[in-house]
Amino acid sequence: MRSHYEETWDLDVFFAGGSDSPQFAKHLQSIKKQLVQFEEEIENWKIPTTGQDTSLLGLLEEMQEISDNTGQAGAFVSCLQAQNSNDSKANELRGIVTTLQAKLDSIHTLFDEKLSAIEENVWLSLLERPDTQEIEFVLNEKRKQASEKLPKEQESLIHALSVDGYHGWGELYDTIVSKIKIPFEEKGEKTELSVGQAANKFSSPDPQVRQQIFTAWEKAWEQESDLLADTLNHLAGFRLSVYNQRKWDDFLKEALTYNRMSEETLNVMWEAISDHKQPFVDFLYRKAEILGVEQLSWQDLDAPIGKANKAYSYQEGADFILKHFSEFGDDLPRFTEKAFEERWIEAEDRPGKRPGGFCTSFPNSKQSRIFMTYSGTPGNVSTLAHELGHAFHSHVLEEVNPFNRDYAMNVAETASTFAEMIVADASVREAQNEDEKLALLEDKIQRSVALLMNIHARFLFETRFYEERKNGIVSKDRLNELMTEAQKEAYGDALKEYHPLFWGSKLHFFITDVPFYNFPYTFGYLFSLGIYAKALKEGKSYEKKYIALLQDTGSMTVEELAQKHLNVDLTKKDFWEQGIQLCIQDVKEFMHMTRKA
Numbered sequence: 001m002r003s004h005y006e007e008t009w010d011l012d013v014f015f016a017g018g019s020d021s022p023q024f025a026k027h028l029q030s031i032k033k034q035l036v037q038f039e040e041e042i043e044n045w046k047i048p049t050t051g052q053d054t055s056l057l058g059l060l061e062e063m064q065e066i067s068d069n070t071g072q073a074g075a076f077v078s079c080l081q082a083q084n085s086n087d088s089k090a091n092e093l094r095g096i097v098t099t100l101q102a103k104l105d106s107i108h109t110l111f112d113e114k115l116s117a118i119e120e121n122v123w124l125s126l127l128e129r130p131d132t133q134e135i136e137f138v139l140n141e142k143r144k145q146a147s148e149k150l151p152k153e154q155e156s157l158i159h160a161l162s163v164d165g166y167h168g169w170g171e172l173y174d175t176i177v178s179k180i181k182i183p184f185e186e187k188g189e190k191t192e193l194s195v196g197q198a199a200n201k202f203s204s205p206d207p208q209v210r211q212q213i214f215t216a217w218e219k220a221w222e223q224e225s226d227l228l229a230d231t232l233n234h235l236a237g238f239r240l241s242v243y244n245q246r247k248w249d250d251f252l253k254e255a256l257t258y259n260r261m262s263e264e265t266l267n268v269m270w271e272a273i274s275d276h277k278q279p280f281v282d283f284l285y286r287k288a289e290i291l292g293v294e295q296l297s298w299q300d301l302d303a304p305i306g307k308a309n310k311a312y313s314y315q316e317g318a319d320f321i322l323k324h325f326s327e328f329g330d331d332l333p334r335f336t337e338k339a340f341e342e343r344w345i346e347a348e349d350r351p352g353k354r355p356g357g358f359c360t361s362f363p364n365s366k367q368s369r370i371f372m373t374y375s376g377t378p379g380n381v382s383t384l385a386h387e388l389g390h391a392f393h394s395h396v397l398e399e400v401n402p403f404n405r406d407y408a409m410n411v412a413e414t415a416s417t418f419a420e421m422i423v424a425d426a427s428v429r430e431a432q433n434e435d436e437k438l439a440l441l442e443d444k445i446q447r448s449v450a451l452l453m454n455i456h457a458r459f460l461f462e463t464r465f466y467e468e469r470k471n472g473i474v475s476k477d478r479l480n481e482l483m484t485e486a487q488k489e490a491y492g493d494a495l496k497e498y499h500p501l502f503w504g505s506k507l508h509f510f511i512t513d514v515p516f517y518n519f520p521y522t523f524g525y526l527f528s529l530g531i532y533a534k535a536l537k538e539g540k541s542y543e544k545k546y547i548a549l550l551q552d553t554g555s556m557t558v559e560e561l562a563q564k565h566l567n568v569d570l571t572k573k574d575f576w577e578q579g580i581q582l583c584i585q586d587v588k589e590f591m592h593m594t595r596k597a
């Protein structure tokens with residue numbers, strides 16, 4: 001193993017010279033040209049009338065090439081913007097790439113429309129060709145989705161009106177939130193915090209800080225609640241009107257289609273979760289006991305327990321990850337070592353970087369880049385493992401047909417959660433003392449509580465709200481009521497105080513790109529845990545099966561994926577229960593460790 005990995009990434013292998021790169025300017029120019037030409041070709045494309053027509057294949061190939069080029073450009077700009085938030089040239093480049101992507105999207109719409117116009121018998125014989133057979137699922141999906149929408153003219157009108165309607169409401173939300181200031185007093189000093197800064201205070205070890213921030217937090221959201229309620233109602237109203245026009249009765253349809261899953265699966269998953277709330281309720285009571293209160297309140301949920309102060313140097317973090325990845329196979333550690341050695345990771349702790357972490361892939365180069373700020377906490381090591389999991393997912397997908405690489409949000413976190421679990425479990429096992437072990441374990445359980453309780457509350461609230469919204473505006477008092485009920489149910493009545501204005505404080509209810517931005521998180525977590533449970537049982541030899549599963553994430557429904565690779569039926573509770581059991585194991589260990597606390 002090499003003794004030192006560099007903490008900055010290499011972007012020059014893609015385009016030399018950063019945001020001033022002449023090579024990149026050229027790349028953008030050539031995409032622009034390609035798009036103009038391609039749009040013309042699609043417009044002039046005569047819809048096939050026989051199965052012998054080969055024009056479809058040529059267009060598909062071209063489409064793939066353009067989308068790889070655009071993806072390469074988008075990834076490069078994301079990296080430039082993240083590594084230096086003052087790079088104004090990079091922001092300009094973002095504008096150009098966004099325009100190119102929008103152009104490509106509109107060509108896609110035109111193409112899908114034409115696909116749906118192909119006669120059924122011609123379509124079936126086109127799919128029999130060996131070169132299309134492989135991408136049959138994706139092609140059928142495109143065609144079906146286009147056919148479920150309104151005629152092209154009406155869809156474009158909706159699209160145009162969405163900019164200042166639907167998406168406008170989402171943007172208004174951001175404006176309202178950016179103006180919110182939350183007063184806070186510490187050691188006699190009064191300050192005003194932004195929403196983001198205030199949210200961080202919920203993980204303070206000091207109960208008075210948490211109480212103070214929660215009171216001010218609820219008050220601040222209450223002050224804006226009229227505006228927030230209007231915004232949420234209109235955003236949802238717009239969405240429902242569009243669904244109504246398309247004759248979609250089920251408001252979950254768009255979200256389910258997007259995630260390639262059935263409603264039955266979704267319902268069974270929540271049922272399994274509801275059946276197993278008790279251990280988490282017990283955990284919440286035990287945590288209350290440790291914090292010296294009878295019942296936890298909303299502001300205590302993220303309070304830390306124990307102390308994890310071991311710091312890992314970047315090299316130690318990397319070695320720790322490599323060591324534990326290798327317990328689960330050979331490909332994952334081999335790939336990871338390459339990523340460290342070839343400088344795929346930007347981890348340096350320096351000012352001027354964007355917060356957060358991500359992984360992005362460069363389709364033309366078959367490489368990924370990982371962005372984060374590494375300061376040596378156990379959380380950083382987990383994040384690094386998480387992002388490496390994403391990179392590994394992209395890596396194994398390079399072997400499949402490019403059309404079969406697009407996976408939905410609910411399986412997007414499969415490889416990352418899997419990698420993160422390996423490292424989080426190993427950290428708990430190798431903790432140096434009880435206090436550290438408890439802290440790491442509690443951190444893991446907090447994640448389960450978030451996914452099995454908090455997200456559950458969001459889902460219960462959102463579905464009930466949409467149901468009522470069908471009949472008209474839902475008042476802010478009613479929104480508060482719906483939220484409190486949802487939280488009580490999801491947290492098994494274990495809290496003393498809830499957060500009724502959560503419907504206003506949580507951005508996810510106002511996101512317009514993807515509807516119902518909640519259940520895919522829980523799905524992804526439990527799906528990944530189910531796979532992790534198998535890997536624990538089968539050991540290193542499981543890796544081949546794991547890779548085969550990842551390679552199919554972009555070309556089938558989640559039910560088919562689970563049936564084929566895990567031999568389980570997602571519409572039955574037992575698969576979900578396996579994942580939940582792993583979470584319960586953590587709780588059991590925590591309860592055991594804190595017995596006499």
Ligand SMILES: [Zn+2]
Pocket residue numbers: 386390413416
């Ligand atoms: Zn992720």
